[in-house]
Amino acid sequence: DIQMTQSPSSVSASVGDRVTITCRASQGVRTWLAWYQQKPGKAPNLLIYAASSLQSGVPSRFSGSGSGTEFTLTISSLQPEDFATYYCQQADSFPYTFGQGTKLEIK
């Protein structure tokens, strides 16, 4: 199985900050990589698919990049509603796997 490792596990930031989260795959997943945002008690929300494609309705301050084994999710200017947990997920091969999550907290 492909293991997905996110870093950092948690990060504190302020409104207006630029934040980058990294996701590394234990083997290459080409660009079959998605990013999700999850708030407490809610279902995940798809942000990015195919590593860098912005899901419809998602603000443009979110962006994704990378291919192969290393990927990044960047939030260009944090807004209050962005404080949540973020997950990456590979869809290159079964079984699909998620990262352990990155909790973005208010500084």
Next chain:
Amino acid sequence: EMQLVESGGALVQPGGSLRLSCAASGFTFSSYWMTWVRQGPGKELEWLSYIIDRGTRTWYADSVEGRFTISRDNAKNSLYLQMNGLRVEDTGVYYCATDRGSFGSSPNSGAFDLWGRGTMVTVSS
């Protein structure tokens, strides 16, 4: 409005069985590949199973292979997860979700854009 609603979660003893359902509305259910994902208390998301639009091909996580069965009834706009041999570690919120659709030359994208609210499964004696 496009919507998924899960049901069937309950408290069950170890070794027991449950059947989860996911009712779809507001979109052409039969056109979409579907998935089940779960989340244990305070834990990360865990992908469980996937089924193609026609229901003729399925995939499973190692942790549920041989115990869980995914199926669908396109005439009823419904997705199911039959869970047998339940274990304490199966406790969590179970979500159904749609694959966002074809991407490039692939019939699926492997990314899930519509999710239900989830149904809670508790396995305990």
